[in-house]
Amino acid sequence: MNGxxxxxxxxxxxxxxxxxxxxxxxxxPALDTFRIAFLLLMPGLALxxxxxxxxxxxxxxxxxxxxxxxxxxxxxxxxxxxxxxxxDTIFGLVLAxxxxxVLADRSCCNMR
Amino acid sequence: xxxxxxxxxxxxxLDCRRGLLTTAxxxxxxxxxxxxxxxxxxxxxxxxxGLLSVLPPAFYAGVLLLTFSFCLSVTRHPLSETNLALxxxxxxxxxxxxxxxxxxxxxxxxxxxxxxIIDYILRHGDVDPDIAAMPAYHNWPGFFALMAxxxxxxxxxxxxxxxxxxxxAVHLVLIGVLALxxxxxTDDRQTVWMSIWIAYLANWVGQDYFSxxxxxxxxxxxxxxxxxxxxxxxxxxxSDPQRQHLLAAWQQFRDGAARTEPAPRLADPSLWLVAMxxxxxxxxxxxxxLTPAAMSLxxxxxxxxxxxxxxxxxxxxxxxxxxxxxxxARGFMASESVQMSQLIGDILANAATNFEDLTRLSPGQAQxxxxxxxxxxxxxxxxxxxxxxxxLKGRLDVSAALLVVTPFLILIIHxxxxxxxxxxxxxxxxxxxxxAACLLHQIMGAISRxxxxxxxxxxxxxxxxxxxxxxxxxxxHTRTHAGEALAFDFLAKxxxxxxxxxxxxxxYPSRFRNYDHFTYVSIIDEPEDSLDLVIGDPASELGExxxxxxxxxxxIILTESQKAGIEALGRLSPGTFDRLIAALxxxxxxxxxxxxxxxVIFILASEAAAQ
Numbered sequence: 017m018n019g020x021x022x023x024x025x026x027x028x029x030x031x032x033x034x035x036x037x038x039x040x041x042x043x044x045p046a047l048d049t050f051r052i053a054f055l056l057l058m059p060g061l062a063l064x065x066x067x068x069x070x071x072x073x074x075x076x077x078x079x080x081x082x083x084x085x086x087x088x089x090x091x092x093x094x095x096x097x098x099x100x101x102x103x104d105t106i107f108g109l110v111l112a113x114x115x116x117x118v119l120a121d122r123s124c125c126n127m128r
Numbered sequence: 129x130x131x132x133x134x135x136x137x138x139x140x141x142l143d144c145r146r147g148l149l150t151t152a153x154x155x156x157x158x159x160x161x162x163x164x165x166x167x168x169x170x171x172x173x174x175x176x177x178g179l180l181s182v183l184p185p186a187f188y189a190g191v192l193l194l195t196f197s198f199c200l201s202v203t204r205h206p207l208s209e210t211n212l213a214l215x216x217x218x219x220x221x222x223x224x225x226x227x228x229x230x231x232x233x234x235x236x237x238x239x240x241x242x243x244x245i246i247d248y249i250l251r252h253g254d255v256d257p258d259i260a261a262m263p264a265y266h267n268w269p270g271f272f273a274l275m276a277x278x279x280x281x282x283x284x285x286x287x288x289x290x291x292x293x294x295x296x297a298v299h300l301v302l303i304g305v306l307a308l309x310x311x312x313x314t315d316d317r318q319t320v321w322m323s324i325w326i327a328y329l330a331n332w333v334g335q336d337y338f339s340x341x342x343x344x345x346x347x348x349x350x351x352x353x354x355x356x357x358x359x360x361x362x363x364x365x366x367s368d369p370q371r372q373h374l375l376a377a378w379q380q381f382r383d384g385a386a387r388t389e390p391a392p393r394l395a396d397p398s399l400w401l402v403a404m405x406x407x408x409x410x411x412x413x414x415x416x417x418l419t420p421a422a423m424s425l426x427x428x429x430x431x432x433x434x435x436x437x438x439x440x441x442x443x444x445x446x447x448x449x450x451x452x453x454x455x456x457a458r459g460f461m462a463s464e465s466v467q468m469s470q471l472i473g474d475i476l477a478n479a480a481t482n483f484e485d486l487t488r489l490s491p492g493q494a495q496x497x498x499x500x501x502x503x504x505x506x507x508x509x510x511x512x513x514x515x516x517x518x519x520l521k522g523r524l525d526v527s528a529a530l531l532v533v534t535p536f537l538i539l540i541i542h543x544x545x546x547x548x549x550x551x552x553x554x555x556x557x558x559x560x561x562x563x564a565a566c567l568l569h570q571i572m573g574a575i576s577r578x579x580x581x582x583x584x585x586x587x588x589x590x591x592x593x594x595x596x597x598x599x600x601x602x603x604x605h606t607r608t609h610a611g612e613a614l615a616f617d618f619l620a621k622x623x624x625x626x627x628x629x630x631x632x633x634x635x636y637p638s639r640f641r642n643y644d645h646f647t648y649v650s651i652i653d654e655p656e657d658s659l660d661l662v663i664g665d666p667a668s669e670l671g672e673x674x675x676x677x678x679x680x681x682x683x684i685i686l687t688e689s690q691k692a693g694i695e696a697l698g699r700l701s702p703g704t705f706d707r708l709i710a711a712l713x714x715x716x717x718x719x720x721x722x723x724x725x726x727x728v729i730f731i732l733a734s735e736a737a738a739q
Contacts, residue, residue: 048281055278063407066400069358071308074213078304082346083404085274086411092273093414097456101253103280120400 051107059110060084062117087113144208147201151211154197155218162190162222163229171230171607176492176696179226179600191592192585194218199584202321203577212321213303219328220299223592224336226600227292232610234291237635237689239338240608241265242272243287244643249276250284251642257459261644267457270415271340291338298342299328305349306558312356313528313562318572322565323558329591330507330557330564332500332598333550340416341551347408348419349558351441352426354405356527358398361437406444413448417457418544420449422555425534435527488698496601503594504553511560514567521570531559605635605692611726612687613637618722619683619729620645628679630670632690632705636727647679652690652699663700666708667715674732681735684712687727 060083064076071079091109095101165187175181198215201208227235234240245265249255255266265272279287306327310320336342413420427442436442453461486494511532518525535555539548568587572580619629620641627645631638633652651662651670662669674682691705712718712730719736722729 048283052278052281055281063400063404067398067404069354069401072209072304074209074304075308076304078301078308078346079350081301082305082350083407085343086347086407088277089270089274089411089415090407092277093270096249096254096269096273099254101249103277106277107281 051103054114055088055107055110056081056084058084059087059114059117062114062121063087066117066121147204147208147211151197151201151208151214154193155214158190158194158197158222159218160190161186161193165190166226166229169230174604174607176490176604177496177597177601178492178603179230180597183596191222192589194222195588195592196581196585198325199581199588202318202325203572203580203584207317207321209317209321216303216321216324216328217300219325220296220303223328223595223599224296224299227607228296231607233608233613233637234288234338235603235608236334236337236606237608237637239291240613240637240640241643242338242340243291243640245269245272246276246279246287247641248644249273250280256644257456259644261648262639263460263463264417265340267460268340268415268417270411271343274343294338294342295336298336298346301346302349305346305353308353308357309349309558310562312353312360313525313559314566316569319562319565319569322568323562325588326507326510326564326591327558327561329588329595330503330561331554332503332595333554333557334599335551335554341419341554344412344416344419345554347412348423348426348555351405351408351412351423352430352531354401355427355430355436355441358401359405359436359438359441361434402440405441409441409445409448413452414456418538418548418551420445420452421538421541422535422552424449425537426531426555429530429534430527433526433530435530490696490698492604493602493696493698496597499594499597499601503591503598506591506594507557507560507564510564510567512563514563514565514570517570518563518566525563525566528559528562532556532563602696605689605696608637608689609687609726611724612689613640614724615685615687615722615727615729617641619685623683624680626680628674628676628682630673630682630684632686632708633694633699635693636685636687636689638685649673652694663704663708666711667717670712671715671717671732674735682732683721684718684730685727686712686730689726 057080060080063083064071064079069079088106088110091113092106095106095109165184168184168186169182171179171182173182194215198212198219201211201215234243241262242265245255245262248266249269249272255269255272257263257267259266275287275290279290282290303324306324307320310323311317313323314320335345409420409423412423424442424445427436427445430436431439431442486497489497515525515529533556535552536549538544538552542548544551568584571583575583616636616638617640619627620643623629623646625645627647628649629638629646630649630651633650634648639648651659654662670684674684676682686705686709694700694705695702709728713720713728717733718730719733720728721731721736
């Protein structure tokens with residue numbers, strides 16, 4: 017089975033920067049919606065892209081959603097145990113993780 | 129310059145477009161019939177056999193039309209995977225969206241408790257592993273932490289919506305996961321899609337509600353799928369006839385595949401695959417106590433049979449699970465160790481703990497139990513025949529067979545509060561579905577397409593009917609009512625900390641707000657002699673229970689779902705629960721603090737006067 021092409025690094029980076037702007041302390045429901053969309057999609061997408069797995073679109077969607085949920089869960093649980101529960105902090109950590117994955121992806125591309 | 133004529137549209141493309149258009153029309157018709165049926169469904173008229181008793185013919189017509197269309201599509205050459213995926217999506221909507229359309233409240237009383245843990249995290253920002261009430265959730269808080277994060281971002285009011293729609297979301301995510309798992313077991317796409325269809329019809333055990341187990345189930349399957357697809361030895365491909373003896377596979381793994389793999393480079397994507405699988409294993413470990421055990425067993429089995437090229441997946445699963453048990457969850461494990469030591473090894477007792485005695489059940493519930501067992505038996509039989517057929521064709525299907533067996537090994541260790549057998553079936557069901565699909569694939573090859581479509585439609589409709597009975601058969605007492613939730617909400621908001629809440633049974637929406645403020649006592653779970661005293665003289669006995677200075681305030685909450693559950697499971701004779709309520713209403717010792725059409729809350733009259 018042929019793999020599905022994932023969005024490029026620039027797209028992931030662009031989305032990360034956009035969301036980084038969205039994390040500014042502005043009080044608007046749209047920003048929260050944006051944050052949720054980011055949490056549900058971007059970490060998993062960045063990780064899935066790094067693996068370069070030959071997946072069908074259907075498999076890729078599932079993998080992205082599950083991987084995002086897994087990474088968010090790990091960070092949110094860390095916040096619960098390490099006593100730093102705050103959506104801003106957790107979101108910041110998820111954002112940092114996603115950015116690290118995107119940078120790793122760039123590094124992989126360059127090495128090739 | 130000659131004018132070039134536009135390129136002719138390929139016949140295949142035209143066929144494909146026509147096929148998709150036809151499918152869209154048929155699926156819309158099925159959806160319309162389903163929706164029309166639900167408009168005319170009166171859930172309050174539900175009998176003892178649950179939702180099955182009130183679903184109108186239009187609903188069944190929708191399911192029949194969808195099933196027939198799927199069977200036509202899956203027997204067509206070439207296969208249109210988009211077409212088949214649309215069918216599966218609609219199957220999920222038709223089967224799993226019923227509660228969202230029909231009920232006014234979150235289905236299943238035990239789902240409400242999970243809202244309580246999220247509420248706890250939102251109030252405290254942490255968990256308390258040593259808490260007295262529902263400690264397991266505080267020791268495996270992964271799922272709740274994630275949901276708390278989403279709810280805090282989206283607003284508290286979205287929690288209920290999230291909980292109500294979560295089964296549908298889980299099943300939609302599962303489509304891609306199942307597709308990945310099945311394609312590692314066979315190259316035949318027809319079998320893959322039939323396996324997916326059967327997997328949904330075989331999974332009747334209802335572990336897909338808003339819960340940690342539903343959250344980690346896709347992770348479990350995904351780790352298996354990724355392992356079988358990308359972490360297998362070079363020799364283990366789908367197209368292998370797999371005729372070699374197990375020992376030969378083992379030797380091949382030991383001597384060949386494992387040693388010839390090149391060392392990974394830093395930029396190697398396989399390293400990130402390792403990272404992803406580790407993240408999935410870690411998420412499972414912190415979210416649910418049973419799934420990591422099943423995962424460890426499955427990965428160990430796959431490694432032992434040479435289906436994995438490296439030992440790290442099973443090793444990582446065991447190390448992470450063990451580390452969690454002796455680390456963050458050690459207090460909980462210490463408190464459970466006595467009970468666990470008694471259960472270890474008693475596989476039959478562990479398996480039979482939650483089997484209902486049919487003679488005690490109400491007639492409707494006895495029928496539903498028979499339907500559930502028949503459906504399970506049918507799936508097992510189809511799978512067995514499928515396995516034998518594959519074997520006769522020279523295919524061993526070691527991985528799939530192993531993944532059917534390993535979940536049941538959990539029963540050696542624990543009964544899991546009587547649910548171990550059902551959870552094991554849940555983990556095994558996709559692989560049972562695979563073998564059943566293999567059988568159908570063989571049958572389809574031996575008969576004409578028209579006959580195959582008729583046969584499969586009939587079989588799938590029977591399975592769907594069995595699924596509806598098994599899955600929604602207890603809804604007369606497990607659907608919950610908005611009025612009950614309002615009653616507990618009243619209690620949660622008005623009762624002071626350290627209150628005693630006496631309930632008919634835990635079968636009602638409860639513990640979803642401030643759950644840690646109260647001590648709960650369930651009347652029906654009392655020892656028999658104590659229960660007899662309550663039934664004999666409710667006002668006097670319960671008056672003594674409530675007149676207790678250890679608590680700041682005391683309450684009795686009795687609801688419609690409690691009554692329905694107690695009577696359906698044969699715990700009390702019909703009418704007893706109503707007599708209990710009447711006795712409290714007539715007694716001067718009690719006063720009604722809250723009442724609506726579904727619930728009533730009593731307090732002591734003396735306490736009411738003091739307030």
